[in-house]
Amino acid sequence: MSHPEASHVRILIVEDEVKVARALKEGLQAEQYECALAHTGEEAFFLLNAEPFDLVLLDLMLPGRDGLEILSAMRRQGLDLPVLVLTARDTVEDRVRGLDSGADDYLTKPFAFPELVARLRALSRRGRSDQTLKLAAADLEMDVAARTARRDGADLDLTQREFALLEYLLRNQGRIVSREMLARDVWQETGRATPLDNVIDVHIARLRKKVDQGQGQKLIHTVRGVGFIIKTNTEAEA
């Protein structure tokens, strides 16, 4: 089945393994995406500077400059299109490093093709209409425009900071958010002499109380030594 929203979305696939690259290209073309292939970082840069793309599908394991180097260089150049990172290295450090270097999402190899298509669809929507204003995880709902949040139908009384924190966690649902990311994106204080870790932990604790206390299903989880994640019981363990 084709998805009309995918038409005219141009994807640059950066993958050195010819067979894998070709399979991705064929699969995505069957989903009505327009695709171009780059087998090296240099080729990727050349194409990104020569043609407009809506999305980049970036393998981390590349000869020469690896995917993370390419990603950092892209962001330094001001190329801000969404990037979905493919990684065979399923470690938390790589995931966080990938997101810190400017990846919008990542997928661990091997992955199911429909999962890839779902992620790309989400990313291309995000890129197009900026940001969605209604967020949800299980029975937690957030209306960003109305500044309201509800759990199981009951209003949550959140401070501005807690609201911003919850919004950020929800926008990154299913992905680990590091304290560094929260300091940068929610507190917007990166140049501080002392890290915000304790402040962040206090706010998370308060937020968790309001969101999860008395609920059968906990949504805000701590990933020890790394950060936090909002996930529902139905989502696979990270």
Ligand code: CA
């Ligand atoms: Ca590769």
